[in-house]
Amino acid sequence: MGKLDGKIALVTGGSDGIGFATAQEFLNEGAAHVFITGRRQDALNEAVKKLDSKKITGVQGDASNMNDLDNLYNLIKKEQGHLDILFANAGVFELGPLESLTEEHFDRLFDVNVKGVLFTVQKALPIFSDGGSIILNASVGSVKAFNNNSVYCATKAAVRSFARCWTVDLKERKIRVNALSPGPITTSVFNSTAETEEKKKEIYDMLASKTAMGRVGTANEVAKAAVFLASDDSSYVTGIELFVDGGVAQI
Template identity: 70%
Template sequence: MGKLDGKIALITGGSEGIGLATAQRFLAEGAAHVFITGRRQEALDKAVKTLGGKNVTAVQGDTSNLADLDKLYSLIQKEKGHLDILFANAGSGRVAPLGSITEKHFDDTFNVNAKGVLFTVQKALPIFTNGGSIILNGSIASVKGVPGLSVYCATKAALRSFARCWTVDLKERKIRVNTVSPGPIDTPAMRSATSNEEEQKAFMATMAAGTVMNRIGESDEVAKAVVFLASDDSSYVTGIELFVDGGTAQI
């Protein structure tokens, strides 16, 4: 028996990286069906093939667009009738040092990372199972000061606050809300942070050196933590921030 047998799950930003790895883990643990979202149809099609094409539905859309969220939940309700697990994983971040932050940069970052997560969760509630599990994908940026990433860091701190508040808001429905906060993880997004191979190697080496374990984490290592928070293994765990960071934010 799997830890998620028969569960219906949604993973936003599920076409690559942590989201895709989590979808793979959910299916391996017996989830009856996993919905994934993403902005790029080509990436979603590739993800579905990677996931084997069974018990998975890819829905193109932008989590910061409320109309797209309405369409998403209408589809889930029509096809499955309810939702047991939500991993609000979609997010983005770009470097913008204080002094060069534009209004557009601020709005774009908060729209995806904060507004998008808020409404992804809120709009799920009418079809969400009592006793279900909501996991927010945070970051060590919620507690670390990172040069040039003050706006991104602020959005991740907001998610930590959301989890605390929503845990209380949803306690009567026995819905648990937790945050998983990755450190340096080898994902396409992280590798695209630099413009060439030489810079990429130097960047990855610097990130690895900042961890106690002296290495970059893998997406599947975060996915395993999400499975824990989604399953009954964490039945007495709610409102926490679980760092999966090789000790980066701890030491």
């Protein structure tokens, strides 16, 4: 038996990286059906193809777009009737030096990372099972300072606060809400910031040097932590921030 047997799950931002790896782990642990979302239809189609399961459904949409969220939950309600697990993973990362921050940069990050998370959760509640699990993807940036990263870190601090507050708001329904905070992970987010393979190695070496374990993590390592928070293994865990960071936020 799997840890998620019979559960209906949603992973936003599931086209690649942590979201994709988590969708795969949810399937591996027996989830009855997993919905994934992504902004790009081509990437979403490729993810569904790679996951190669009749238990997966890809839904194109932007987490910060209210119509897209309404369409998503209408589909889930029509096809499965309810939702047991929500991993609000969709987010954007963009560096921004304080001296040159723009309103566009601020709006772009807060729209997806904060507003998107808020309404992804709110609009799920009418079909969400009492006793279910909500997981918010935050970051070590919720508690650590990084150069040229103030707006992004502020969005993740807001996500951490959401987990605390929603734990209280939803306690009568026995819905657990937890934040999952990755440290440096090998994903397309960091890969896209490097123009050459040499630059990419330089970035990853720098990130690895900040960890106690001397390496960057993998998306699969974060996904396994998400399974823990989604399953009954964490039945007495709520309101926490679980760091999967190689020690970055701890030392």
